[in-house]
Amino acid sequence: MKRGVRAGLAGPALVAALAGCFGPQPPMFDDGRSQRVVSWRGGLPVAPGADGTWVLHQDSTGIFGQGTKLARFPDRPADEAPAAAGGRKDGEVPGWSVELPPEFALTSKVPGSPNSALSDPGSGSMVVLVGGRPGRTGPTDVARVDTEHGTLAWRHGLANGALVSYSGEGSSSVLVEAACAPDGCRVTGWDPWSGQQRWERTEPGATSVLDGCGRDALFRNAHRCETYLVSGERMARVNSETGEPHWVEGLRLPEGRIDRVGLQADDRLIVVTAPAEDDCRAAVVGSAVTSGTGDEGWRLDITWDQPQSARDPATGCRWDRTVPLDAGFRLVVPDAQGAYVLNPYFGTLRPVSRLAPGEYPVPDAGRTIVRAPGRADRDLNDPASPVRPSGLGPEAVVVGEGFWQDGRQLYLYGRDGRMLWRTESACRANLTRHGALRYCDGGELVLLSPVARK
Structure with missing residues (x-):
């Protein structure tokens, strides 16, 4: 096998080898003892964009969004056989599809910008919509989606010129609303689950607020989200529990606007x-x-x-x-x-x-x-x-362990580099948290699962 083609092989293979000492391994697509089974197929209520992707795509919950359409697709365990007609099996997540209010249309891929979505970086199970209205250049509304039912759990309006970001982790995480004026910045912390205000304070002299996990993030997968205040040559981290600024010692900001x-x-x-x-x-x-x-x-x-x-x-x-x-x-x-x-x-x-x-x-x-x-x-x-495997173009992307997508063509390669399976997908495929492959067959969404041969 050529090194490098099978992206991420060493890590998962090592984990699998170690885990094998403690019990049987779940089926995998190319383990030689499993078969590929369509475990679910259904209509596609939210069509992807022209590039085959959705503006909002949350793997942990199976939520997709594009324009004013938001949906959660069923996501069964990878080892579950195709369901019999009618009824619901244990472990199956019901799906839903809703039409969002116009102000929450998902038009921006930059979290925290008007018409976009924020996700709790810790649990990955929350979706907060940041909306905008005509005549306003910044966010105007914020709301949390009840990911089980597809309803808005709460919503409230934002002050003119305010920005929204996530801060903290776990039970201390908050949504930070920040609005800056010539005399300073006002920051407000909102409980992301209930929508209730936790704290509010104004920092005189502060000129701007930076979102360390969203629009201003230097690292895409920050291990902890922070909100920052900039004042002159100083920068402070905002305490997510109290809103109090903690000025960073040993940092003198360079000239120019801080970008990330x-x-x-x-x-x-x-x-x-x-x-x-x-x-x-x-x-x-x-x-x-x-x-x-x-x-x-x-x-x-x-x-x-x-x-x-x-x-x-x-x-x-x-x-x-x-x-x-x-x-x-x-x-x-x-x-x-x-x-x-x-x-x-x-x-x-x-x-x-x-x-x-x-x-x-x-x-x-x-x-x-x-x-x-x-x-x-x-x-x-x-x-x-x-x-990448031989024959794939420069725009081919890794979908998951062994899977590649080149335009509409979807491939599975084995550990020896041989192509094992091929189909077409009208959207960007991905692997679910249960190890199933999710892709689009025309206007239908398909879940392909590895199932142990009997």
Whole structure:
């Protein structure tokens, strides 16, 4: 078997080997002892967008959303045989489909922006809609979806100019409503389950609020969500239980507007500035830390240039803030002379490598592909390995363990690299939490499950 083609093989295979010491393993699509069975098939009440994806797609609950349509599809355990006609089997999650109010139309893929959705990063079982109304440039309403029944559990209006973000974790998590004016920022904490207010306070002198898990997130899978206040050269983390600001020691903000922010290992705060309008200069700064022996922080000055991006009309720079900078445990920071690749915790305190000029990172199901015009794609972490099975195009994506999708073509490859199965899908396929493959057969949604042969 060629290394690299079967994305994520080593980790799951090792877990399976270890778990085998304690009991039988559940069926898997290519374990040699299971068959592929259509365990559910039904109508598709929410059609995907032109690119085959939904604006809202929450794997943990099976919720999909596009436009004003929101639905939860049934999601049976992967080892369940096809259901008999009529009735409901134990463990089956009932589905529903609803039409959202116009102000909650799902039109934005940026969480926290008007007409978008937030999800609790801890449990992944909550959906909060952030709505907008004509005549207002920012969010106007917020509501939580009852994911079991498809109704709005609560909703309330937002102050003019306010932004909404998630903060904290577990029982201390809150929805933070923040509105800034020349004299400071007012922040309000709302209980995400009940919609009741927990706290409210105003911070004089604060000029802006950053969402560390949503619209301003440096890391796509932040281990803890934080809301930040910016005041002059200082930045504070907002306490999710009280709203009190905790000013970050050992961090002096660089000149320019803070564009993205992220937390590493609980004590290293990393900020990235937006490119300057005259020369596209920007900075990446890591705060001093208190863990271990500590240090005085680090700074990297760059000339912002993303080869894959069009020039931003406001700055004239090749800059798209929706393009992720994190690549697994590393950052890939754009620069005109070649992107920097560094450990975000240590930054310039340890050796930093660079990509060749013109190369840029492409996220791909937990790994990072390096791409450049006229060059073969390569894996950032394993350059010598092929990045996809032979015959698949550069836009082919990993769907899950062994599954690949290239346009409308859906494939399953075995551990030896052989193609085991092929079909078409009118939407982007994905694996459910029970290990079933969910894809679209024309206007129908299909669940394909691995079932042990008897």
